[in-house]
Amino acid sequence: MTAYIIRRVLATIPVMAIVAFFVFSLLYLAPGDPAAVIAGDQATPQDVERIRESLGLDRPFVVRFGSWLWDIIHGDLGVSIFTNLPVTTMIAQRIEPTLSLMILTLILAISIAVPMGVLAAWKQGTWIDRAVMGFAVLGFSVPVFVVGYLLAYVFALELDWLPVQGYTALKNGFFPWLENLVLPAIALGGVYIALIARITRATMLEVLSQDYIRTARAKGAGQRSILFVHALKNAAVPIVTVIGIGIALLIGGAVVTESVFAIPGLGRLTVDAILRRDYPVIQGVVLLFSFIYVLVNLAIDLLYTLFDPRIRY
Amino acid sequence: MSTATLPSPADALPGGYIPAAAEPMPDVLPPVKARKGLLGFVRRNPTMAIGGFLLLTMIFIAVFAPLLWTTDPTALAPARRTREPSAMYWFGTDMLGRDVYSRVLYGARVSLLVGFSVAFLASIIGLTIGMISGYIRAADTIIMRFMDGLMSIPPILLAIALMALTRGSVQNVIIAITIAEIPRVSRLVRGVVLSLREQPYVEAAVAAGTRTPMIILRHILPNTLAPITVQATYICAAAMITEAILSFIGAGTPPIIPSWGNIMAEGRALWQVKPYIVFFPAIFLSITVLAVNLLGDGLRDALDPRMARSL
């Protein structure tokens, strides 16, 4: 058991190494000369050369990659071209809003989508099933930012139930923090809810047709007990799988949601960095998000062992 | 559920499609009158029919846009900016006086082109890689590690980062999104290839001395087509939404070429006062993505059981 966990954890290292390789190549392939950009317009060619040397831009690829990797391991993600601040500082400033948004969306989505999927499976073929699935497909199809604008218009501007934009740090109060995140979480969660609901329904359907369910029913177990105790537990694995994969959707959607709701998070940082071609920041953010994604999926893989004792990869 | 068919995180695809095992195989299909012809087809596969019909409509609109009472979508007329929808401007005009109706119709071209191209390219390339990986053990570990790494970068971020390397253009958007989608296809194909290799008839063919290319062509390839097709539709839908998001944040197709994404991006500032600029492309995009998703669902329902049974 422990051996399995260790093996699994170690397996993430080559994955992260490849991610790091890609991310580093980004700066290497990028057009333009970072040294010239940093030197500014009035610099002489000698100045630019001097800066290039100090940045180590004249060393071969492998050496640069190695030293960059070394820096990363020590937590040094470089310095932003535009703000001159260390990338780690910029990320640290912005991580709380994004993590808050993602976690809240996760909780919201799971608590809505799983019951939805169970309901649809239970009432398979009825109008409830079609309605739920129709809703789910809709969730895939409407772009996140359109949903965001709609929600902001209805609930914030017209009804004034919630604020339009912004983010309040958790230390300034739980309810203000929550207020600012409700609309963004709903907007962001749409796609996620659709995904989870579909998988939940599909897996529940398959599980419900299994023999042991029939046996439980024959033994007189109640519907609720069948659904939740027997079926859901066995359906947990694919559901949890999809939750893990869906994190990627959340990350992508966070980029847009933060723009719409003016949340000062990593998503907006990414957008700004892209427009400005601030490669160190782009690299840092992509690396961080990939790391989170890998960690989450690792956690899920490890959770499998809890759910299904038959699993031994 | 046996462990062999448990999906791993790497295997789920856009649209939540997990191949074969996790999808329900209904023991008994509801009885339908076996009608021949189109009507029968629609009866038996309502989702596919609706999706297909909507998609065909969109394709028609895109292809025949110049003939559908449109004007030049890039023609500026600032004197007539932000006019509400009217008899003259069916969807109104945007902030530079351009006709929104024409832009939306021409925008269909870009969005559909991006969607189809990405789906096609990602499928072809993913198929090739998956085949190689599934068939050649030596290459497998390396390729799969590589794909794992690539897959760990959330697709939108990868697309965004790739766009940052170049300037915005339709080709670059297609390339960027394709690269982000290839790993999943290759894993899918690899999975199918691996399971197929163990099949008795394949082993028999090998024993009989059939050359490898023949085996691939005759036995392996046909069986990958069904799952690839299904998942190609989901990739198409995801690509269209990704293009919209890229344009929304300014990293997508250049504003000179109308696409639903950048029409919405340009109209977002006026969303509260002139909602139609965002509304119309949003509707078109949603309908198209919906259509593709329905098509994919329908295909999956139609093809999967057959595929599963034929193994």
Next chain:
Amino acid sequence: MNRRTLLQAGAGFGASLLLPPLAAPALSQGAAARTLRFVPQANLANFDPIWGTQYVVRNAAILVWDTLYGFDDTLTPRRQMVESEETSSDGLTWTFRLRPGLKWHDGTPVRAQDCVASLARWSSRDSMGLMLKAIQKELVAVDDRTFRWVLSKPYPKMLMALGKNSTPMAFMMPERIARTDPFQQINEYVGSGPMRFVRNEWVPGAKAVFERFADYQPRQEPGNWLAGGKRMLVDRIEWTIMPDPATASAALQNGEVDWWENPITDLVPQLRRNRNVRVDIADPLGNIGAFRMNYLTAPFNNLKARQAVMAALNQEDYMRALVGDDNNLWKKLGGFFTPGTPLYTEQGGDVLRRGPQMDLAKRLLAESGYKGEPVPCIVAQDQPITKAQGDVTADLLKRIGFNVDFVATDWGTVGQRRAMKNPVGQGGWSMFHTWHAGADTINPAVYIAIRGNGERAWFGWPDVPPVESAIAEWFDAPNLEAEKTAIGKLNAAAVENVLYVPTGFFLTYQAWRANVSGIVKGPFPVPWGVSKA
């Protein structure tokens, strides 16, 4: 039901669920009234007002740094940090004496040495400063509160140079910071202005925070724009950067922000309808839209190519794209100076005012020998003014027959890229868009963009000797008549040679909550005297 009742209902419910005692929101009602939440025109990505000439940097800088002189609302320089000044009879020696009690934000007193170092840095970047530097014999501190600037020629516009509000302003910084190379950014933001910059709350791209500096000694006179006493009536100013105008508009209507620098014209009617929002013209001196072509690279190094663009220009298109249907908000412009001011002239500017002449434009393009080279236009997408102009220009150039390479980027990148003199294939540019506040285009002294001295001119590096001689003539003019003659010649020469292309004159709005008072009209927002009820 509104947000407050929902919040209270939720709070009560939550408390009853045994949640741990929740931290109360950091700002109680009283504190909230002392915080001004402002939405600036753009992101504050860097904060060196000498190194960076963007308006947004200057607008933030006036909070943190002070100047020796400041313009009042008639654009006359008045003493600010200076207590008294003296000119020698030959006009060659200026002696300045600082007010007593001036302090830096770190508590140390402001000394003349600091001013000397600051002026040295400023005069290496500013056009008037460079003129002074060229004729400077000595700039030295006499004692802790006095310093002396000795020139080899008289410079009557000295006070204007020191007090002007066009970028870069002559901000005073502590000596150690002012010693930074003028072509590198400072990284310590300590000044002697009425607000301190709260560095550890700065999130570039999202937020900037300023707090009232308790030891600031405002002048006795009542505040009058950049002159007089700068009395802060709020304790804290928070800049929230909102790239999405729709979000900013909603936030203003909801009371989540107090003051919006640059509402886009399309959203103004909606703001006007809101009882809690006030909207007014930001500055009667308005703005001049502009695009500048690169004299150093093809095709615009050829006069005929530039003239082709100007011939096809339709100012109405640009102005409508910027300000919409309200005809009160824009005017056609026959020249380069601010309408409604004494030096405004339309001499030689017919080609600007009459409608587009596409045939003439195409002919001029052909005559220029244009061979279809790509023309990179860098257009900032996050600034509504530049974005609208960029779209119109791209269309214009295409119709004339140029091969347009539309580079969509952001304002920060435009600032960097326009400084590059590389050829087009290697990261260079052919055209970028901007705009100038009317206060900056009043006369050649403050007008960096009107210079035609080639490589040392503003981005685009126009090389137009007749403009330079007209400017010199203006500087030497003994009276208003002579000034006007000089400006007339300047205008005609600038049009003839297409120094840059003015796209029209337009006014912009600013908007604020009804409970905020003290906001005045001006080229940029001035926060002293502003209070919240």
